[in-house]
Amino acid sequence: MDRRFPFKVLEHIFSFVDSNEDRNSVSLVCKSWFETERRTRKRVFVGNCYAVSPLKVARRFPKMRSLTLKGKPHFADYNLVPDGWGGYAWPWIEAMAARRPLLEEIRLKRMVVTDECLEKIAASFRDFKTLVLTSCEGFSTDGIAAIASTCRKLRDLELRECIVDDLGGDWLSYFPETSTSLVSLDFSCLDSEVKLSDLERLLSRSPNLKSLKLNRSVTLDVLESLLRRAPQLVELGTGSFSDELDPEEIAKLTKALSELKQLKSLSGLWDLLPEYIPLLYSVCPRLTSLNLSYATVQMPDLIDLLSRCSKLQKLWVMDLIEDKGLKTVALCCKELRELRVFPSGADLDETDVTLTEQGLVSVSEGCKKLESVLYFCVQFTNAALVSIAKNRPNFRCFRLCVMEPFAPDYRTQQPLDEGFKAIVEKCKDLRRLSVSGLLTDKAFEYIGVHAKKLRMLSIAFAGDSDLMLHHLLSGCQSLKKLEIRDCPFGDTALLENAAKLETMRSLWMSSCFVSFGACKQLSQKMPRLNVEVIDEHPPKTRPDSSPVERIYIYRTVAGPRLDTPEFVWTIHKSPEVGVSRLSIR
């Protein structure tokens, strides 16, 4: 067959195709398009590190410069995935080091990264520029030192919410003595102190630094000295904001903050004292992103701050903001696109904190660009959900966590079915949804019927029967990730909708009624699914009808993985074998 376009022309056209989804579609058109696309893809994204082998990826994309990988299931963030489950970065790093030495960027999420991995990265990729580790674990500050000292072209080093074996702050002194090419540095998740002089000197010789996120142990009294050396910052994460400063220090710090003319994003602010809020006034008008979720400031002090942030697009805050504070946000922050309200535990403390559903209703009324919400609240009503949906049909991400499991609408005592129905009916672009509160199968029928663009759904303590799962798997066309805990169903819906699972990235179910027998059937039925059972006891020793604690099902072309720990069982494809536990480290 004649090729319509020569390779060079195709290559040029594809260079305008950025998104990986589009590139995936392009690669399915025909063989020559597949070949051209694969030879030109620079940014590779693998949503489940066990879906494909590192070797295959390395071979397929010879021009790759950037690799993004995700490992553990999302519920690992909430301690539902036991330690040692897997998600090791090593095989990937090893494969890339051997075959793709021109790799420049590595971004990992929820993976186990060892010092060995970091040292290998440092030693293997001569142009290495970007390392972003989110919710990773398994490495120490020694590994970070290796990256800092060896990667001469390093631009981004970001450790977001990682669990690090913190051996001290020395790693900071390992950056090259001559000027660095650092653009962003985030060590906010580390515990130990870094030496002030190391930090000052690093800032002085990093003229390109735009984003700096300090850790909590950097005290307020040294902040001024740091900011003086980096007035070009666009993103700042402060350390602790609670030391006592004398008036002269306060004046100097106020001035230093006001000199940050390009500052758009502010975070950190641990233990922010109300008396220090005025120091931030000068940066507020320019802020597009503000993270107060570690600042234990209460009302009414928060109003003084928020009323000055008219350009704010992203706000993360604790429930200490209360309904009153959210009303202010609704009035003043007209550009708001993303809101997250986290629990402060104040309700457990019996402090008076009034955050109710009304807060979210206000914001949905006042902030017309709002499209992403994460809201923790003790209880909710259907009426509020209906209002919110009517106000904001442009939601793309709606995550409501009613903290009391099984809590009904507290005014009518009805389940929240009708409320979530309104959400999925009105918000036609909804990509991500988390539901909570008392929900019957009906709620999931609505979701199945209406949420056609939904890609990720999280459910806990909900539903009545297998119908619930059936509605979701047969209805939600775009569903890619489904995670469920503590719901009363399992086998039937799972088996009836087995084919659906191969169109999804993964399914997590814990504390549900999925039987070992069903797992076996499912695995035998679907050759390209890994059905993994996480259980203390070998499933083989129990009757087929017995429930398994946790299952994780994902599509893969790599076959069963070889690195499972003793409590993870991959259900074998052939009926006689039952379970296999291949374990080769």
Place this chain on the structure above:
Amino acid sequence: MITELEMGRAESELELGLGLSLGGGTAAKIVKPGGGGAWGERGRLLTAKDFPSVGSKRAADSASHAGASPPRSSQVVGWPPIGSHRMNSLVNNQATKKEDDGKKQAKDDETKDVTKKVSGKVQVGFIKVNMDGVAIGRKVDLNAHSSYENLAQTLEDMFFRTSPGTIGLTGQFTKPLRLLDGSSEFVLTYEDKEGDWMLVGDVPWRMFITSVKRLRVMKTSEANGLAARHQDPKERQRNKPV
């Protein structure tokens, strides 16, 4: 209750191709008061009855509930769904709120040395607990406990009892464990910040939570070599009256 109605309809609508020995749904079918054998308990789900705080009806129901104490929503594993970094920060805030008054005086005396640790902040959150013979480790929130007895009770519940909702890891029922007095098959040990393994219970609680790195429930037979009750120089220092 709504759930029962829905379930009745659901069963007739759905074609059951596979026999479900556990039934189509609500935990109401599954609850077995008292022992009932390992599998009956393992299959039990949390239901609304386990959370009596919402509405008086539930409070009344829970009174007749199977003897197990209903968990607060904050005691269920992984609930509310907050990441561990944030969770640790939360519990630290709770702890320091209580300490703040006492520490204010100490703060005024501090020198402005950036290498000094931030005082008054007890950076203790969730620490890992492993038990001999059990593959899956757990995490326990030390700040949610006020004493050794408290902690031992939680660990016993975690590993030996099937408290509702969190399927017991060993799935067995045994008599109260007494991890602390050396009379049972297991003892509770911990690794301190210096890397030494010690028996839990020798130092005052407050001192313990600042020096513990992780816990291990060890078989008594294996714990003989441990720095048990003899006083070594480090311990002598630590055991100064508080």
